[in-house]
Amino acid sequence: MFTYPRFLPAAVLAASIAAGFPAIAQDEPTASTVVATVGKTEITLGHMLALKSGLPPNYDQLPDEVLFKGILDQLVQQTLLMQIVEDDPSTLTRLMIENERRALLASEAIRGVMDLPINEEDLQALYAEKYANQDPETEYHAAHILVKTEDEAKDIITQLGDGAEFGELAKTLSTGPSGPSGGDLGWFGPGVMVESFFDAAAALEPGQVSEPVETQFGWHVIKMIETRARDIPTVDDVRQELEEALRQELFDELLAQRESETTIDRSGADGINRAIIKGTDILEN
Secondary structure, three states, X not given: OOOOXXXXXXHHHHHHHHHOOOOOOOOOOOOOOEEEEEOOEEEEHHHHHHHHHOOOHHHHHOXXXXXXXXXXXXXXXXXXXXXXXXXXXXXXXXXXXXXXXXXXXXXXXXXXXXXXXXOHHHHHHXXXXXXXXXXXXXXXXXXXXXXXXXXXXXXXXXXHHOXXXXXXXXXXXXXXXXXXXXXXXXXXXXXXXXXXXXXXXXXXXXXXXXXXXXXXXXXXXXXXEEEEEOOOXXXXXXXXXXXXXXXXXXXXXXXHHHHHHOOOOOHHHOOOOHXXXXXXXXXXX
């Protein structure tokens, strides 16, 4: 993405103040107030504030005069350099500028949606749909021993039947990272483990050991230690998540509306070798 030159270092800014800083005679400055001209190019207070809005928060620690002069100097220097190629920029630079403008305006539209107030009734309805009317999710605390072959897994089950201790076998035989801790996997719920592993574990009662279970990692012998019902979160616990989901819905609706109202023709891309997207040679022609 197109980026502007880095902001002047604080040390340079501090040194520059020694030359003096003339006050700008403006009673009520606005965003359109011209603070400098470089040739025929005007730099406004709005330009300065826009540049400042993209700076890290630590720049607020600088004295006002230093920060003001530094930003103005930055814009003057950028304008001087811009004017060298302004009338005849390279194809790549011109296209990057157009894409940057596209991205900035799109971000403005997104920000407008993200700043909309959320209807509390909609939030409560989404909470009821996702949480309040659902049964508590079961979580599982299990351990496993991971080996390379099914025969090894069967031999472990035989040893367990003969009285061997699961954790000790895991420490000596398991090839998984949990082996040193006795194979303990801690608590987990749906979607955390590989599906075949989770299904086998969830079918066990506390204290029960599984038959050999195959995954892409090898063969597992699983022991269920305990289970519990995960508490349903309160609406305040998940308020931010719900607000983000509702704003995403608003954004999706906005985009769908724009697409339905606008003629979009992608036929120009037909027949173009997709591999062209990985090179920039065409920009140099």
